[in-house]
Amino acid sequence: xxxxxxxxxxxxxxxxxxxxxxxxxxxxxxxxxxxxxxxxxxxxxxxxxxxxxxxxxxxxxxxxxxxxxxxxxxxxxxxxxxxxxxxxxxxxxxxxxxxxxxxxxxxxxxxxxxxxxxxxxxxxxxxxxxxxxxxxxxxx
Amino acid sequence: xxxxxxxxxxxxxxxxxxxxxxxxxxxxxxxxxxxxxxxxxxxxxxxxxxxxxxxxxxxxxxxxxxxxxxxxxxxxxxxxxxxxxxxxxxxxxxxxxxxxxxxxxxxxxxxxxxxxxxxxxxxxxxxxxxxxxxxxxxxx
Amino acid sequence: xxxxxxxxxxxxxxxxxxxxxxxxxxxxxxxxxxxxxxxxxxxxxxxxxxxxxxxxxxxxxxxxxxxxxxxxxxxxxxxxxxxxxxxxxxxxxxxxxxxxxxxxxxxxxxxxxxxxxxxxxxxxxxxxxxxxxxxxxxxx
Amino acid sequence: xxxxxxxxxxxxxxxxxxxxxxxxxxxxxxxxxxxxxxxxxxxxxxxxxxxxxxxxxxxxxxxxxxxxxxxxxxxxxxxxxxxxxxxxxxxxxxxxxxxxxxxxxxxxxxxxxxxxxxxxxxxxxxxxxxxxxxxxxxxx
Numbered sequence: 001x002x003x004x005x006x007x008x009x010x011x012x013x014x015x016x017x018x019x020x021x022x023x024x025x026x027x028x029x030x031x032x033x034x035x036x037x038x039x040x041x042x043x044x045x046x047x048x049x050x051x052x053x054x055x056x057x058x059x060x061x062x063x064x065x066x067x068x069x070x071x072x073x074x075x076x077x078x079x080x081x082x083x084x085x086x087x088x089x090x091x092x093x094x095x096x097x098x099x100x101x102x103x104x105x106x107x108x109x110x111x112x113x114x115x116x117x118x119x120x121x122x123x124x125x126x127x128x129x130x131x132x133x134x135x136x137x138x139x140x
Numbered sequence: 141x142x143x144x145x146x147x148x149x150x151x152x153x154x155x156x157x158x159x160x161x162x163x164x165x166x167x168x169x170x171x172x173x174x175x176x177x178x179x180x181x182x183x184x185x186x187x188x189x190x191x192x193x194x195x196x197x198x199x200x201x202x203x204x205x206x207x208x209x210x211x212x213x214x215x216x217x218x219x220x221x222x223x224x225x226x227x228x229x230x231x232x233x234x235x236x237x238x239x240x241x242x243x244x245x246x247x248x249x250x251x252x253x254x255x256x257x258x259x260x261x262x263x264x265x266x267x268x269x270x271x272x273x274x275x276x277x278x279x280x
Numbered sequence: 281x282x283x284x285x286x287x288x289x290x291x292x293x294x295x296x297x298x299x300x301x302x303x304x305x306x307x308x309x310x311x312x313x314x315x316x317x318x319x320x321x322x323x324x325x326x327x328x329x330x331x332x333x334x335x336x337x338x339x340x341x342x343x344x345x346x347x348x349x350x351x352x353x354x355x356x357x358x359x360x361x362x363x364x365x366x367x368x369x370x371x372x373x374x375x376x377x378x379x380x381x382x383x384x385x386x387x388x389x390x391x392x393x394x395x396x397x398x399x400x401x402x403x404x405x406x407x408x409x410x411x412x413x414x415x416x417x418x419x420x
Numbered sequence: 421x422x423x424x425x426x427x428x429x430x431x432x433x434x435x436x437x438x439x440x441x442x443x444x445x446x447x448x449x450x451x452x453x454x455x456x457x458x459x460x461x462x463x464x465x466x467x468x469x470x471x472x473x474x475x476x477x478x479x480x481x482x483x484x485x486x487x488x489x490x491x492x493x494x495x496x497x498x499x500x501x502x503x504x505x506x507x508x509x510x511x512x513x514x515x516x517x518x519x520x521x522x523x524x525x526x527x528x529x530x531x532x533x534x535x536x537x538x539x540x541x542x543x544x545x546x547x548x549x550x551x552x553x554x555x556x557x558x559x560x
């Protein structure tokens with residue numbers, strides 16, 4: 001697979017799954033619909049969408065929805081291989097800090113592709129969350 | 141279906157799914173493993189488990205994992221029909237307040253079955269979260 | 281003090297502090313401004329407001345802002361005596377489920393006064409969060 | 421003031437306030453005590469500590485406790501000038517991703533000093549949260 005190239009067809013199935021998640025976004029408060037999809041080691045794909053709440057702090061982002069759904073299906077730390085985030089916003093939408101934190105629980109590094117209707121850019125978790133707080137900090 | 145009876149076989153598939161979610165809990169910090177499963181209107185079952193994080197506030201409970209996964213699969217408000225929560229704790233484990241809040245986004249009321257290896261008790265969301273804060277509060 | 285009477289002057293200083301917190305709400309996304317104030321055993325008052333974030337799940341409610349600020353000033357579990365929540369919404373605004381959860385970390389029960397420009401009603405934490413999940417559940 | 425030098429005495433009052441916050445940490449679950457203090461434009465200092473909860477996701481970090489307390493006292497976006505985070509962990513403790521997200525609501529950039537009993541290092545918010553998700557993303 002060629003996840004170091006944002007234009008690679010390796011991303012196609014993940015991008016499609018992320019748009020399918022996007023269609024299910026529950027975002028009546030922000031009207032900002034987000035979809036995500038992740039690739040598990042072994043090849044499984046899990047999609048997510050944002051799930052907002054009238055009490056805004058109880059909302060959840062698309063990326064975390066996908067990660068938690070994947071864990072419930074058996075994904076373990078070290079088995080998260082790639083992530084796609086899609087919105088229709090003209091500026092590509094990066095993961096929020098809290099989502100980066102949850103990604104870092106399951107991967108030391110990760111290619112992250114940001115996609116909208118016209119563009120895509122490739123980032124990595126290591127670039128988006130340098131000096132991450134992890135279990136290594138907790139254990140001293 | 142007979143979800144008003146905690147011993148009804150109507151609960152069997154949900155309880156089984158919740159224990160399957162439980163097996164996937166990522167709970168290295170609390171060591172407190174939780175599984176959940178919900179029933180969607182129409183009959184689909186979605187499981188969840190708790191997904192902890194080295195930064196504790198970025199953790200997610202099993203109930204919310206199941207709800208968000210179900211939304212990513214297309215569940216809408218009003219389509220959440222029943223919930224099961226399982227742990228091995230000798231005292232049955234109720235949903236935390238934040239999970240009750242997220243349940244209330246998708247159901248006005250809901251039968252909630254708490255299960256461990258020996259017992260089960262039946263609650264309802266209306267009983268567990270009276271005077272809920274909902275979209276009706278936001279809209280004045 | 282007479283916190284069992286919603287009209288008691290015992291509430292006056294807390295209500296005033298909650299409105300002062302309300303004036304500082306950072307709520308550019310919901311436009312729903314909330315203030316809160318709590319009474320510590322010993323008499324100290326600590327105010328809070330909601331603090332929203334462009335990434336909605338990273339927002340915080342007024343009640344939790346007040347509680348966490350009080351803890352940073354030295355409040356311990358068992359030292360939380362009363363809470364007021366104020367908004368201008370015509371329907372009185374109850375704490376969300378997540379705030380009830382955080383209140384339950386610091387008090388087994390608590391009088392909670394809901395206030396707007398015209399009305400007030402008195403609740404208790406025990407009524408708003410029955411069968412709470414607490415440290416007793418974690419410890420089995 | 422000389423916040424570009426980690427050894428500058430400009431940091432002294434903030435470091436002292438962060439240790440005072442640290443003494444009040446409510447961290448019975450992780451046993452990982454964290455203190456924080458921020459400097460407001462104009463000179464005010466606000467301290468915070470982590471405030472954990474039996475339901476781990478309802479916990480709050482020290483940095484967010486300080487920020488939210490400062491907002492309740494009147495701090496506005498653009499008025500957050502510096503942050504200190506203190507722990508006794510031998511490896512210096514960086515803010516988690518969610519705290520970086522909340523910092524980014526109130527400052528485009530920010531000097532962040534990490535301190536333990538023996539060492540200190542200086543970071544910046546721009547370095548710790550590149551490509552931040554902000555209100556500019558929400559507004560397209």
